[in-house]
Amino acid sequence: MSRNVWILLSLCCGLISWPFIAQLLPNNHVIRSPKLKVNLNYILPGKALTINWNGTPIFIKNRTLPEIRSSRLVKLNDLKDVFARNDNLDARSLAFDRNRCADTSCVNWLVLVASCTHLGCVPEIKSNGWNCTCHGSFYDNSGRIISGPAPHNLRVPRCKRRSNLMIIG
Ligand code: FES
Structure with missing residues (x-):
């Protein structure tokens, strides 16, 4: 077959397959919400909600007083990762429980990126934290890595509480 016939065949295949390829490309009309507002009234003490924020799974937990107390007793020296990993604070902030909360006025609310x-x-x-069953990492009730292969604490995303709303993003 001559070279020109091959070129013509390639062009025809490209034109025929373009509509299928175009469907797989990112859609410019999908609006990604920069902020997510979650009504906290429905998350009872001791319960957690998992939500999807622009494709990122997020945990919001309403911690009980005993859960807060036990998290506050953990010493920095006993932690595998001593950094708070809290996007609302300076990157050098340490992983004290108070540095893991959504804000200092609401120590019961913990917001975490739910990705090991x-x-x-x-x-x-x-009941005592989060367990990653993939390879056995365990995080405490503050989302800090306690055991297993995970190297860091679960990340706290940018968030702030306004009355009964948690605003993420
Ligand atoms: S992905 Fe969680 S322990 Fe490996």
């Missing part, structure tokens, strides 16, 4: 810092699985909520 090992390889990104979504950990399961347990």
Whole structure:
């Protein structure tokens, strides 16, 4: 077959397959919401909600007083990762429980990116924290890594509380 026939065939294949390829490309009309407002009234003490924020899973937990107390007793020396990993604070902030909360006035509210810092699985909520069943990482009730292969604490995304709303982003 001559070279020109090959070129013509390639062009025809390209034109025919373009509509299928175009469907796979990112859609410019999908609006990604920069901020997410979550009504906190529906999250009872001791309960957590998992939501999707622009494709990122987020945990919001309403911690009980015993959960807060036990998290506050953990010493920095006992932690695998001593940094708060809180996008609302300076990057050098330490992983004290108070530095992990959504804001200092509401120590019960914990907001976390629900992505294990090992390889990104979504950990399961347990009574004493979060367990990543993929390879056995365990995070405490403050989202700090306690054991397993995960290197860092779960990240606290940018968030602030306004009355009964948690604004993420
Ligand atoms: S992804 Fe969580 S422990 Fe590996």
